[in-house]
Structure formats: structure tokens, C-alpha cells
Amino acid sequence: MLAEIRSVSKTYESDGNKILALDNINFQVDDNDFICIVGPSGCGKSTLLRIIVGLEKPTSGEVFFKGEVIAADNPKVAMVFQNFALFPWFTVKENIKLALEALGIKEKEQDEIASKYIKAVGLDGFERVYPRELSGGMKQRVGFARALAVEPVLLCMDEPFSSLDALTSQNLKDDLLMLWAEKNMPPDAVIMVTHNVEEAVYLANRIIILSPRPGKVMADLKIELTRPRNRKDPEFYRWVDKVYSLIV
Amino acid sequence: MIFPKVTISEIIGLLEAVNDAGGVEDAARLAGDFDLELDEILPSIDGAELLGFVEVKNGNIELTADAKMFLEMGIRERKKIIRDKVKGVELIKELRNKLLESDEQRMKKGDAIKFINNSISTNDIESYFRIIINWTRHAGLIGYNSDAEEICLLAEK
Structure with missing residues (x-):
């Protein structure tokens, strides 16, 4: 087992009222899991992801990573954000190297690792380009390269495709699956939050469905579709319908 | 065009x-x-x-x-095919030839835009410039330095 989310609840206080956002969430993450967490907006799925990576503390319960309570600076866990979260004053390569510098890796090695992952995501030729010059799709490729460069065991992604146009998002999903299929590439497991059911069925081998607020695990489904998956396949649509029926 | x-x-x-x-x-x-x-x-x-x-x-x-x-190809191989395909696009071929004739195979953005504007008549030439640079960067054919506002021919690998 790679990670365990054990009895995680989260309560917010607003104007003196307590609002329960997440209610007793339990699940385990194993090697080779590609988990998509889906649920209606406001169900706390992004909050759950932030708790899993250690960016936020649960009100009760714990997240264990390889048997230890998760820490925010765990170098084996990386995050990809919806809005890319790149430093605009740094180039593509500098943005990636910065993540490595934070791990105390020497300059020469930073350079080599950054180049390796720039190539892996098809960004070669864009090394010295600033984020403002990049299309959304290319910005998110930098997001992927930066996350992969720290060679994480667990990769967490918060709606990574939702700010991209439909065709670019299609291309990036397929490229992500190609990287995922490469055995010598990190990570060992992925947890991705999405509101898009088709996207979840296309990518995941497990889908966790959260209820409307307070978010509870309503279903934990194994998606038994062979890869590569085809969105036009009737079997694909049966799974999409099944997930929808559990959400609505 | x-x-x-x-x-x-x-x-x-x-x-x-x-x-x-x-x-x-x-x-x-x-x-x-x-x-x-x-x-x-x-x-x-x-x-x-x-x-x-x-x-x-x-x-x-x-x-x-x-x-x-x-x-059928992976990300790396696809990049090579894109390079060959983009190389064959007439406007990009012309722009590369123009760069070959230029000093140090560089050109100011303003001159490149004028050159592109000869082929594409539009009042939105800036976004066409960005798209053409997106293609040529993808293909590793022509780079753009936004600090110096210059495009340059990239060496064949």
C-alpha cells in the first residue's frame, strides 16, 4: 500500500457556523492506481486532494504515506494545478529547475533532470520561453514536467485539463496516458480530481465518487476497460452512464 | 493565403x-x-x-x-514527424529562407511580422505571429527570443 486516507473529516467555520466539508473519508492507494475523484462542485474534492498532499490539515483523521503521516514537504508527492502555477518571470526550464533546487539538487544535475523531463513531455525547443508566450496546453506540459522532474511516487492533479480548450485537452490526456504507460517513468500512482465524468472514465482504473457536501465516499469503482480506451465505444458509454447514475 | x-x-x-x-x-x-x-x-x-x-x-x-x-508513435517520435511536416509548409519554408539570407540568421520581430503580413493579410497579425512561432518551436525550426524580440533559425539536429 502506498497511501491511506483514514477517517478524514474537515470542518470549516464561517460566521460562527460550523460547516462539514468532508465526512469520514476512507480509502487506500496502491501501486499502479490511477484514481479519479469525481463529485458535484462543492463536494470538497479539491480540499481532499490538498489534505492528501499535506497542504491542508484535516479536522480529524489522518493521511499516511508509506506508513507515515504525510508532510507538506514530502518530495515523493508532486502536484499539478488547474491554473498551472508557473512563475511568470522564469523560463520553462527555470520553472522546472526551481522545483529541483528546493530539493537541494546540485545545479548541473538540475539541468540534466530538467532536460530529461522537458523532452519527455515534448517541450524541447521551449526551454528558454517564458510562460506568457505559451498556449494553455504548453503551460500545463510545463506543469507536468515540473511535477515529474522531482520523480514522485504519487502524483496528484487538481482539474489539470479543465482550463484548456477541448482539443488541446484531448491531446494532453493521451500524452499523459503514454507517459503513464512507460514503466521507467514516475509516478507509481496518480490521484486526480475532476468534475468531468468522461475524462475520469477515459483515464482512471479506479473512480471514487463523492456525495454532495458534506463529501462522503459513495462508491469506489474499478474501471475494467482495456487500454487504449475509445470514447466512441458503447462499452465506454456504459461506464460513463454508470458513474453518472451514481452521482445524480 | x-x-x-x-x-x-x-x-x-x-x-x-x-x-x-x-x-x-x-x-x-x-x-x-x-x-x-x-x-x-x-x-x-x-x-x-x-x-x-x-x-x-x-x-x-x-x-x-x-x-x-x-x-502509433510516442511523444518523441511524433516530434520528429511534426518537424518534417512543418518544414514543408510554404510560408515557413519562405521564412526560413529569409532567415538564411539574414545576418547571423536572425530577424527582428517587426521585420518578421512584415514578411508574414505579405502572405497573410489580416489586422490581427500579432496572433498569427504567435501561432507560426508555436509551430516552428514545436518543430525546432525557428526560435523566438522575447527579450531581444528576435526570431532565429535553429540548427538542424
């Missing part, structure tokens, strides 16, 4: 979608699948056609043999 205002990623996304439909798909249905209007998906179709990845007949988009081979 008309140059499709679309990124390489969008073109590849379109090819993947046509492939899912079995290699041929009706343009309107494809647009519908992506919640796009027909005129929003047309630039991607034009781009794919310009690169020789699709043939368009009676509203049907059909993948060429090159596209089918391309889709």
Missing part, C-alpha cells in the same frame, strides 16, 4: 478524436462531440489538412496514412 490560427496540440487532439471515430468522421459531429461550433473546429481541420494529416471530402474528415502512422 490563409494560415490556420490553431496550435499543434489542437491539431493532434483533432487527429486523436477522428481516430477514435474509426479514422473518418463528419466535421459537424466532431464539433458537437467537443461542444464546439463548426467554425471553431474548422481551423484545426485546416491545420491538419495543411500538414497532410487529413483529407476533407464532403464534410468528412479522413485520416491519411501519415496520420495513422503518427498516432
Whole structure:
């Protein structure tokens, strides 16, 4: 087992009222899991992801990573954000190297690792380009390269495709699956939050469905579709319908 | 001439979608699948056609043999194919020739824009410049230094 989310609840206080956002969430993450967490907006799925990576503390319960309570600076866990979260004053390569510098890796090695992952995501030729010059799709490729460069065991992604146009998002999903299929590439497991059911069925081998607020695990489904998956396949649509029926 | 205002990623996304439909798909249905209007998906179709990845007949988009081979490849190999395809685009060929004749194979952005404007008549030349640079960077053919506002020919690898 790679990670365990054990009895995680989260309560917010607003104007003196307590609002329960997440209610007793339990699940385990194993090697080779590609988990998509889906649920209606406001169900706390992004909050759950932030708790899993250690960016936020649960009100009760714990997240264990390889048997230890998760820490925010765990170098084996990386995050990809919806809005890319790149430093605009740094180039593509500098943005990636910065993540490595934070791990105390020497300059020469930073350079080599950054180049390796720039190539892996098809960004070669864009090394010295600033984020403002990049299309959304290319910005998110930098997001992927930066996350992969720290060679994480667990990769967490918060709606990574939702700010991209439909065709670019299609291309990036397929490229992500190609990287995922490469055995010598990190990570060992992925947890991705999405509101898009088709996207979840296309990518995941497990889908966790959260209820409307307070978010509870309503279903934990194994998606038994062979890869590569085809969105036009009737079997694909049966799974999409099944997930929808559990959400609505 | 008309140059499709679309990124390489969008073109590849379109090819993947046509492939899912079995290699041929009706343009309107494809647009519908992506919640796009027909005129929003047309630039991607034009781009794919310009690169020789699709043939368009009676509203049907059909993948060429090159596209089918391309889709079988990994990210690295795809990059090489894109390089060869973009190299063959007339406007980019002309821009590379112009750069070959220039001092140190560099050109100021303003001059490059004037050159592109000779072929593409538009009042939105800035976004065409960005798209052309998106293609040539993808292909590793022409780079752009935004600090110096200069484009330059990239060495053949």
C-alpha cells in the first residue's frame, strides 16, 4: 500500500457556523492506481486532494504515506494545478529547475533532470520561453514536467485539463496516458480530481465518487476497460452512464 | 493565403478524436462531440489538412496514412514527424529562407511580422505571429527570443 486516507473529516467555520466539508473519508492507494475523484462542485474534492498532499490539515483523521503521516514537504508527492502555477518571470526550464533546487539538487544535475523531463513531455525547443508566450496546453506540459522532474511516487492533479480548450485537452490526456504507460517513468500512482465524468472514465482504473457536501465516499469503482480506451465505444458509454447514475 | 490560427496540440487532439471515430468522421459531429461550433473546429481541420494529416471530402474528415502512422508513435517520435511536416509548409519554408539570407540568421520581430503580413493579410497579425512561432518551436525550426524580440533559425539536429 502506498497511501491511506483514514477517517478524514474537515470542518470549516464561517460566521460562527460550523460547516462539514468532508465526512469520514476512507480509502487506500496502491501501486499502479490511477484514481479519479469525481463529485458535484462543492463536494470538497479539491480540499481532499490538498489534505492528501499535506497542504491542508484535516479536522480529524489522518493521511499516511508509506506508513507515515504525510508532510507538506514530502518530495515523493508532486502536484499539478488547474491554473498551472508557473512563475511568470522564469523560463520553462527555470520553472522546472526551481522545483529541483528546493530539493537541494546540485545545479548541473538540475539541468540534466530538467532536460530529461522537458523532452519527455515534448517541450524541447521551449526551454528558454517564458510562460506568457505559451498556449494553455504548453503551460500545463510545463506543469507536468515540473511535477515529474522531482520523480514522485504519487502524483496528484487538481482539474489539470479543465482550463484548456477541448482539443488541446484531448491531446494532453493521451500524452499523459503514454507517459503513464512507460514503466521507467514516475509516478507509481496518480490521484486526480475532476468534475468531468468522461475524462475520469477515459483515464482512471479506479473512480471514487463523492456525495454532495458534506463529501462522503459513495462508491469506489474499478474501471475494467482495456487500454487504449475509445470514447466512441458503447462499452465506454456504459461506464460513463454508470458513474453518472451514481452521482445524480 | 490563409494560415490556420490553431496550435499543434489542437491539431493532434483533432487527429486523436477522428481516430477514435474509426479514422473518418463528419466535421459537424466532431464539433458537437467537443461542444464546439463548426467554425471553431474548422481551423484545426485546416491545420491538419495543411500538414497532410487529413483529407476533407464532403464534410468528412479522413485520416491519411501519415496520420495513422503518427498516432502509433510516442511523444518523441511524433516530434520528429511534426518537424518534417512543418518544414514543408510554404510560408515557413519562405521564412526560413529569409532567415538564411539574414545576418547571423536572425530577424527582428517587426521585420518578421512584415514578411508574414505579405502572405497573410489580416489586422490581427500579432496572433498569427504567435501561432507560426508555436509551430516552428514545436518543430525546432525557428526560435523566438522575447527579450531581444528576435526570431532565429535553429540548427538542424
